[in-house]
Amino acid sequence: MHLDDVAPEDLVFQIVRRLVTDLQQAGFSLAETSFSKALGSLRDFFRGKAVVDMPGNPYLVRWTAHALAKVEILGIDRVEIERAILEYDHVRRQNPGAAAWRINAGRLVIVYQHPDQGDRSAARVVTVWRKR
Numbered sequence: 001m002h003l004d005d006v007a008p009e010d011l012v013f014q015i016v017r018r019l020v021t022d023l024q025q026a027g028f029s030l031a032e033t034s035f036s037k038a039l040g041s042l043r044d045f046f047r048g049k050a051v052v053d054m055p056g057n058p059y060l061v062r063w064t065a066h067a068l069a070k071v072e073i074l075g076i077d078r079v080e081i082e083r084a085i086l087e088y089d090h091v092r093r094q095n096p097g098a099a100a101w102r103i104n105a106g107r108l109v110i111v112y113q114h115p116d117q118g119d120r121s122a123a124r125v126v127t128v129w130r131k132r
Contacts, residue, residue: 058086067125074128089123099111099113099127108130111125
């Protein structure tokens with residue numbers, strides 16, 4: 001299963017459920033019935049509602065096959081590219097080519113699309129190169 005296939009409210013519910021189980025196994029006593037009921041109500045409240053529907057910076061970075069090949073050839077760490085997009089999206093410049101945006105991060109130029117196929121939470125790296 002891929003993270004994109006899970007609804008945020010279900011993911012939070014499963015994380016909290018696992019935390020409660022781990023705490024119980026460690027000897028902590030929790031009011032499980034009321035706690036589970038409250039979490040179930042919260043999950044039901046958010047079900048079917050857009051949890052993240054906001055403009056602004058992306059928080060997820062996807063890659064084209066071309067961009068993955070470029071970072072491999074150039075020996076660039078993908079984390080460096082992703083961090084630049086996530087931290088500096090607010091100072092991006094319009095790109096005249098196929099992808100909408102460009103960021104200069106030190107000696108790197110990163111060209112990406114945001115939003116990615118209508119998903120405002122995601123950006124897609126299209127290409128990367130080093131400045132001379």
